[in-house]
Amino acid sequence: MSKQNKEFVKEITPRSEDYSQWYLDVILKAQMMDYSPVKGCMVIRPYGFTLWENMQQGLDGRIKATGHRNAYFPLFIPESLLQKEADHVEGFAPEVAWVTHGGNEKLAERLVVRPTSETIICEMYSRWIQSYRDLPVLINQWCNVVRWEKVTRPFLRTSEFLWQEGHTAHRNEEEAEEETLKMLEVYRDFVENDLAVPVVTGRKTENEKFAGALRTYSIEALMSDGKALQAGTSHNLGTHFAKVFDITYLDSDGELKHVWQTSWGVSTRLIGAIIMVHGDDRGLVLPPKVAPTQVILVPIAPKKARETVLPKADAIYRDIKESGVRIEMDDREEYSPGWKFNEWEMKGVPLRIEIGPRDLENGQAVLARRDTGEKETVSLDSLKTRVRELLGEIQANMYDKAKAFREENTYRTDDYDEFKKIIEEKRGFVVSRWCGDSDCEQAIKEDTKATIRCLPFNEETTSGPCLRCGTESDKLAYFARAY
RNA sequence: CGGGGCGUAGCGCAGUUUGGUAGCGCACUUGGUUUGGGACCAAGGGGUCGCAGGUUCGAAUCCUGUCGCCCCGACCA
Numbered sequence: 001m002s003k004q005n006k007e008f009v010k011e012i013t014p015r016s017e018d019y020s021q022w023y024l025d026v027i028l029k030a031q032m033m034d035y036s037p038v039k040g041c042m043v044i045r046p047y048g049f050t051l052w053e054n055m056q057q058g059l060d061g062r063i064k065a066t067g068h069r070n071a072y073f074p075l076f077i078p079e080s081l082l083q084k085e086a087d088h089v090e091g092f093a094p095e096v097a098w099v100t101h102g103g104n105e106k107l108a109e110r111l112v113v114r115p116t117s118e119t120i121i122c123e124m125y126s127r128w129i130q131s132y133r134d135l136p137v138l139i140n141q142w143c144n145v146v147r148w149e150k151v152t153r154p155f156l157r158t159s160e161f162l163w164q165e166g167h168t169a170h171r172n173e174e175e176a177e178e179e180t181l182k183m184l185e186v187y188r189d190f191v192e193n194d195l196a197v198p199v200v201t202g203r204k205t206e207n208e209k210f211a212g213a214l215r216t217y218s219i220e221a222l223m224s225d226g227k228a229l230q231a232g233t234s235h236n237l238g239t240h241f242a243k244v245f246d247i248t249y250l251d252s253d254g255e256l257k258h259v260w261q262t263s264w265g266v267s268t269r270l271i272g273a274i275i276m277v278h279g280d281d282r283g284l285v286l287p288p289k290v291a292p293t294q295v296i297l298v299p300i301a302p303k304k305a306r307e308t309v310l311p312k313a314d315a316i317y318r319d320i321k322e323s324g325v326r327i328e329m330d331d332r333e334e335y336s337p338g339w340k341f342n343e344w345e346m347k348g349v350p351l352r353i354e355i356g357p358r359d360l361e362n363g364q365a366v367l368a369r370r371d372t373g374e375k376e377t378v379s380l381d382s383l384k385t386r387v388r389e390l391l392g393e394i395q396a397n398m399y400d401k402a403k404a405f406r407e408e409n410t411y412r413t414d415d416y417d418e419f420k421k422i423i424e425e426k427r428g429f430v431v432s433r434w435c436g437d438s439d440c441e442q443a444i445k446e447d448t449k450a451t452i453r454c455l456p457f458n459e460e461t462t463s464g465p466c467l468r469c470g471t472e473s474d475k476l477a478y479f480a481r482a483y
Numbered sequence: 484c485g486g487g488g489c490g491u492a493g494c495g496c497a498g499u500u501u502g503g504u505a506g507c508g509c510a511c512u513u514g515g516u517u518u519g520g521g522a523c524c525a526a527g528g529g530g531u532c533g534c535a536g537g538u539u540c541g542a543a544u545c546c547u548g549u550c551g552c553c554c555c556g557a558c559c560a
Contacts, residue, residue: 011495011509020554028494039552091560115560150558157560211560230560302518338520345520356519366519 012346014281019225026275027154030284030347040152040159044268047347050292052162052268056142058194058290059164059266062186068138068166073120075143076111081119084244088118091211095148097159113146118212118237118263121167122245129169129259132251136179137169155272156229156483163267169247169259173238176260177215180236183264184217187232195270196287196398197221197277198406199231200429200478202454207438210263214238220453220478222406223276226427228453228480231273234264272483277402278371284348285370287398288391295320295327295387296344300337300356313355316365320384325391345370350394351387371398414467419479423448427481431459434477435466444468444479453478 012029013021027033032048044052060070076099083089092115099111114120125137146160155161166183170176184201191197199219209216213235221231242248242258251257278285288294297320299313310331317329330340337354344352354366365383368375371394378386409428413419422430434440434452444467445451455477463474 094559147560149560208560233560298519300519305518333518336518336520336522338518338522340521341519342521354519358519 012281012283015224015279022279022281023272023276024154026279026283026346032271032284033154035154038159040149042154042158044162047292048271051271051274051286051290054290054292055194055270056164059186059190060140060142062190063140063164063166066138066182066186068140068168070141071139072141072143073117073124075114077114077117077120079110079112081123082112084119085212085241087240088212092116092147097146097148114143115145115147116263116265117141117143117145117165118167118241119245122241122247122261125167125169125259125261126245126247129247129249132171132249135169135171135249135259136175138166138179139168140164140166153272153483155268155275158268161268163265165263165265168262169242170262171249171251171257171260173260176236176238176262180215180217180234180262180264183262184219184232184234187219187234187264187266191219191221191231191266191270191273192399194287194289195274196289196395196402197231197270197273198399198403200454200456202456202478204233204454205438205441205452205477207441208452210235212237212240213263214240218454220480221273221277222409222429222480223273223483224279224405225276226409226481228429228478228482229269229273229276230453230482231270232264232266235262237261237263278398279348282342283346285398286348286350288350288395291348291350292326293328293344293347293349294325294391295351295353296340296349297327297329297353297355298337298340298344299329299331300354301331302357305357305360308360309355309357312360316353316355316380316383320387323384323388325387341368351390353383353387369394371401414464416468419450419467420448423450423479423481429453430479431456431476432467432479433461433464433473434475435469435471435473436475437466437469437471440466440468448479449481450479451482453480453482 012025015022030047031045033045034043036043096115097113099113100107128134129137142164144160144162149157149159152158168179170179188199188201191199199221201219202217204216204218210233215236216233218233219231221229223229239258239260241261247259248256249259274286275284278287297313297317299309301309313329317327320327341352348370350370352368354368359365364377364379366375366377367386367390369390409426411422411428411430413422413430414433419430419432422428441452455475459476461474461476463472465471466473
């Protein structure tokens with residue numbers, strides 16, 4: 001390794017050395033985002049935004065396939081609307097941005113820049129819904145929201161972020177609950193299959209639920225530093241909002257009833273999850289399904305061989321592109337192959353094709369995969385097929401690797417001392433019995449900084465003592481320190 | 484809000500103790516030679532040293548004030 005190369009490798013702080021710094025290095029070096037002059041806000045650069053667009057595409061398809069349609073609601077929400085639901089306003093008031101003036105004139109009523117759109121959407125729903133025939137209303141919106149956070153972190157917690165928020169209205173509890181769980185499943189499917197990030201699904205505790213919700217469900221992912229990240233939420237809002245916004249319908253039995261509502265959302269935070277779950281000391285690693293560039297073709301074309309290599313590389317590039325793979329060719333003359341290899345690895349491109357004079361002599365190309373670093377030589381005849389095959393393998397391998405990591409870092413104990421030790425020394429998920437009492441949950445948080453991420457579905461358990469207080473319980477909870 | 488640290492070129496930093504008119508690496512520009520894991524040589528461009536006062540013949544350096552950022556704590560959909 002040359003001297004320059006050594007210095008370069010140091011440019012990305014090793015993950016083990018300073019996780020925070022590593023995270024920032026990866027994002028900046030991959031040119032996903034940059035800091036903006038507005039505190040806590042970020043500029044998403046084209047490379048990062050293309051990733052987001054690919055994610056949007058995958059998720060939007062699933063949202064539409066489950067019967068929802070996209071719409072758009074205003075960025076500004078009158079103060080009086082936000083005030084209507086008590087829990088909701090209490091939850092969001094400390095972090096909303098206010099608009100107080102229009103031009104030079106002070107507004108008669110202040111506006112908030114939406115931190116979420118429940119209130120303004122409910123206001124519209126109350127006008128749109130009259131009859132049971134109007135239900136269900138299944139609407140989704142892609143937009144930006146603003147939450148004035150004290151501590152921010154790129155992608156994970158920013159003052160402004162992009163997201164998708166679904167808002168639905170139903171006839172009764174059963175339908176609303178079914179919708180809430182259906183959308184949680186859509187998120188699980190999308191995040192696990194497209195982003196290769198394994199998640200735990202479950203219900204949030206009363207403490208952790210959405211401000212104004214009846215029940216909140218979430219998908220929880222484990223980052224490579226052992227901290228948990230809430231990757232998506234789905235809320236059964238009950239009839240709380242319907243009551244204060246007067247969203248009623250005349251049912252087929254002639255009775256006037258309040259609708260049951262749900263809301264659900266995932267945000268650009270998922271980009272942070274991808275980075276922290278898959279990234280390594282060389283930079284970003286992107287799952288093929290959403291990678292802006294799936295394959296990077298690097299022709300190795302010394303002057304003498306340029307005429308033979310470049311046309312051949314171009315033909316391969318076109319051929320693969322036509323087969324529907326997102327491939328780019330890096331034929332810049334001013335950078336050396338090694339420079340390009342590092343550059344594209346930093347950007348997380350899943351697969352690289354190297355093709356030079358030596359390969360052409362043998363009728364082959366070299367394939368290098370980002371997830372394992374392995375290289376293989378493939379004959380030019382089978383290149384196109386092998387590329388598609390490998391992209392699939394990489395996607396699957398990334399998921400398996402992340403899942404294995406999560407399993408290795410998920411512990412099962414009901415002993416509080418052991419629990420504290422694991423949380424402090426190893427991090428990860430700790431699955432323990434919990435009595436269901438809020439005070440107990442709070443005490444554990446104060447002792448260990450670990451919170452209940454969710455109460456999992458489908459975890460069988462026999463009755464036993466609660467982790468902290470010893471009360472008999474058959475509830476299991478996933479605990480972790482979280483972002 | 485409490486404790487600590489830092490503001491010097493696009494980025495990362497040295498210079499501050501002991502005042503003398505600003506430097507290094509990367510990046511950038513031009514020319515040439517290069518290309519299988521961040522190539523090399525040569526020549527260039529770029530800075531009101533966070534801001535405002537003060538001390539001094541002279542301030543990046545000393546003094547006072549102020550603004551901003553980062554880390555730890557606190558707070559936290």
